[in-house]
Amino acid sequence: LNENITQTASEFRVGKTDATVSIKLIGEKGHRSTGWLILDNFWRNDFEFGRTDTFNVKAVDIGLPSVIRLKLDKVADPYGWHCEMVIVSQGRVKRTFYVYDWVHDVMDVGYGRARLPQYELDDHVIAIRQTEVERNRAEFRWNIRPTSDDAGWRLPRFADADEYEELPRQFRISDEQINNFFGQRQKMFLGMLQKRKLTDFDDYKDCFFHPSLPNDIPPFCDKWSTDEELARQILNGVNPTSLEKCTELPTGFVPTKFECGDEIQDQIQKGRVFIVNYAKFTTEGRRNRTKKGDRLYAGDPIMILLVGNDSKLRPVAIQLEEDGHVFTPRDSYYDWLLAKLYFRCCDVNVHEWKYHFLRTHASMEPFAVAVFRSFSRRHPLYKLLRPHVHTVPAINTIARKNLLGPTAATNCFLSLNGLDMARKAFQDLRFKNLHILSVFEQQGTDDKEVLSEYFYRDDALLLWKAIQNYVTSVISIFYSEDQDVANDWELDSFVRMVATEGFGYDGCDRGFPLKLESIDKLVDYMTLIVFNCSVQHAASNFGQFEIYKFIPNAPGGMRLPPHKKGEGSMQRIMDSLPDNVMASLQLGTAFLLSTYAPNEVYLGQFPMNLFDDARVDQAQAQFRGELKTISNLIHSRNKDLKFPYEYLLPEKIPISIAV
Numbered sequence: 001l002n003e004n005i006t007q008t009a010s011e012f013r014v015g016k017t018d019a020t021v022s023i024k025l026i027g028e029k030g031h032r033s034t035g036w037l038i039l040d041n042f043w044r045n046d047f048e049f050g051r052t053d054t055f056n057v058k059a060v061d062i063g064l065p066s067v068i069r070l071k072l073d074k075v076a077d078p079y080g081w082h083c084e085m086v087i088v089s090q091g092r093v094k095r096t097f098y099v100y101d102w103v104h105d106v107m108d109v110g111y112g113r114a115r116l117p118q119y120e121l122d123d124h125v126i127a128i129r130q131t132e133v134e135r136n137r138a139e140f141r142w143n144i145r146p147t148s149d150d151a152g153w154r155l156p157r158f159a160d161a162d163e164y165e166e167l168p169r170q171f172r173i174s175d176e177q178i179n180n181f182f183g184q185r186q187k188m189f190l191g192m193l194q195k196r197k198l199t200d201f202d203d204y205k206d207c208f209f210h211p212s213l214p215n216d217i218p219p220f221c222d223k224w225s226t227d228e229e230l231a232r233q234i235l236n237g238v239n240p241t242s243l244e245k246c247t248e249l250p251t252g253f254v255p256t257k258f259e260c261g262d263e264i265q266d267q268i269q270k271g272r273v274f275i276v277n278y279a280k281f282t283t284e285g286r287r288n289r290t291k292k293g294d295r296l297y298a299g300d301p302i303m304i305l306l307v308g309n310d311s312k313l314r315p316v317a318i319q320l321e322e323d324g325h326v327f328t329p330r331d332s333y334y335d336w337l338l339a340k341l342y343f344r345c346c347d348v349n350v351h352e353w354k355y356h357f358l359r360t361h362a363s364m365e366p367f368a369v370a371v372f373r374s375f376s377r378r379h380p381l382y383k384l385l386r387p388h389v390h391t392v393p394a395i396n397t398i399a400r401k402n403l404l405g406p407t408a409a410t411n412c413f414l415s416l417n418g419l420d421m422a423r424k425a426f427q428d429l430r431f432k433n434l435h436i437l438s439v440f441e442q443q444g445t446d447d448k449e450v451l452s453e454y455f456y457r458d459d460a461l462l463l464w465k466a467i468q469n470y471v472t473s474v475i476s477i478f479y480s481e482d483q484d485v486a487n488d489w490e491l492d493s494f495v496r497m498v499a500t501e502g503f504g505y506d507g508c509d510r511g512f513p514l515k516l517e518s519i520d521k522l523v524d525y526m527t528l529i530v531f532n533c534s535v536q537h538a539a540s541n542f543g544q545f546e547i548y549k550f551i552p553n554a555p556g557g558m559r560l561p562p563h564k565k566g567e568g569s570m571q572r573i574m575d576s577l578p579d580n581v582m583a584s585l586q587l588g589t590a591f592l593l594s595t596y597a598p599n600e601v602y603l604g605q606f607p608m609n610l611f612d613d614a615r616v617d618q619a620q621a622q623f624r625g626e627l628k629t630i631s632n633l634i635h636s637r638n639k640d641l642k643f644p645y646e647y648l649l650p651e652k653i654p655i656s657i658a659v
Contacts, residue, residue, distance in 0.1 A: 245444025366502025
């Protein structure tokens with residue numbers, strides 16, 4: 001029998017191979033199989049990256065295969081071959097086997113739609129699934145369970161790799177993405193070529209006028225020092241979930257000090273007073289030093305904000321240290337401005353390490369590792385989650401070395417030590433903190449009448465619902481009733497592994513469920529993962545260059561300790577703000593983190609056809625339609641805004657965390 005076998009290699013340049021590749025076709029239930037068939041076209045260089053090759057081979061007739069077995073001559077190619085798919089054709093009939101994996105020696109790939117493990121009927125396929133999971137657990141390992149002396153202590157567990165090159169190849173990002181990351185990293189230090197002293201706010205604009213960097217001036221630059229602009233960025237900047245409703249004033253905040261006086265208590269009762277309290281988070285941990293060895297400062301600020309009669313949110317009080325003076329707009333212009341700068345400095349640090357690194361990057365890696373350790377590739381949840389999680393270990397491995405390590409540039413321009421901050425954030429982390437609906441409800445920021453200009457919240461809710469609808473559509477194809485969820489042992493392994501190995505290895509379960517027993521709970525759990533890997537990461541990441549490029553708007557570190565009442569002056573401000581080296585490092589790092597990869601995959605795009613199922617294709621099409629509707633709504637709203645909120649436009653949200 002003549003068989004036409006077509007393979008497509010991936011775009012990984014190192015994924016090509018010159019070694020001998022063979023295939024064995026295995027019939028239903030594994031009863032019959034061909035011998036090994038060598039795939040080779042005479043005088044043709046096969047298996048090059050990004051190319052499709054077709055081979056005509058003769059084999060015994062076993063009917064249409066249910067499994068293919070791929071073999072690579074490992075001695076000839078120790079690096080492996082990355083295959084996307086193999087199509088086996090007999091006349092006009094064909095079967096497609098989706099691989100999307102690295103072949104190192106021998107690999108079995110089953111045919112057919114996704115299926116729950118309890119509903120597999122073919123004993124041979126059942127054995128393949130079990131073998132695959134066992135192989136994956138040997139390949140996709142956790143880092144060694146950390147103790148207090150390890151760098152991973154009090155952090156979510158991560159993939160077992162100190163260097164990017166030590167990761168399993170399945171966890172690595174594309175050549176374009178890795179080259180883009182390290183290429184942009186070289187630009188981080190370009191601004192350090194400028195040596196002149198910074199003497200006023202406008203001098204900081206010169207830092208980003210470099211031919212290798214986007215040098216447009218942020219649209220808010222003429223308003224950056226106003227109370228209204230500070231509040232706008234708290235709501236709709238890159239750290240939009242730090243705000244909470246204030247139910248009582250902290251100790252030391254006397255009502256008579258407020259411009260509205262005793263009326264502040266009435267406003268608290270009406271739910272119009274809010275607080276950002278960083279004192280409970282920043283009092284612990286090391287302070288960083290500049291490249292010269294000088295200590296950096298941030299304070300431990302608490303800010304009170306009030307929604308005025310014009311529905312605008314504004315800061316009305318800031319305390320920088322425990323028992324310190326409570327600054328208000330009644331103080332001198334420079335005292336009040338400097339208090340806001342110290343608050344913003346702390347805000348930058350808390351954003352970077354708590355809300356950006358810990359709550360998106362680090363918190364999503366346990367899910368990523370557990371996906372590959374728990375599910376076989378035939379499982380529908382593997383197919384659902386893989387596009388959203390598979391890049392997380394790669395970028396996190398790079399980040400732990402280059403952004404959190406002892407020689408990281410961040411240690412020289414951010415006031416607070418990143419590792420200490422991330423550990424503190426993990427100590428306080430609970431499962432509900434990753435559920436955006438719970439965040440809005442618990443923090444009292446869900447009232448659209450009170451916070452009418454909280455555009456991050458409005459867009460996030462629309463996107464959560466769209467993702468939830470998509471996840472529901474996919475899950476309903478494979479799970480007919482709650483019992484299907486309860487009986488799915490691969491899912492059970494995944495959920496328990498996330499809770500006990502990923503987050504609860506220190507004995508604290510942090511509220512993560514140990515088992516899911518209903519379709520509703522499963523949908524909610526999967527929606528949370530997809531949302532945080534896409535929407536929440538985009539909200540906290542890709543606006544950093546715009547928000548942080550003008551250093552006085554958001555200084556990462558302050559060179560003098562917080563001031564006392566009456567000490568504020570322009571000279572004191574300039575002596576406190578970052579110097580040229582710090583400013584350049586902040587500018588370069590923000591640019592690095594905010595840059596999209598040239599081959600970025602965005603929410604709603606599915607270049608890997610993992611399902612091969614018309615029902616899922618329809619769900620994905622409906623998802624894209626909802627995203628288009630959301631995009632139109634956001635664009636329509638933004639037409640009336642002086643400062644459009646665009647960070648959660650669906651077309652600007654990558655499908656996964658890759659930078």
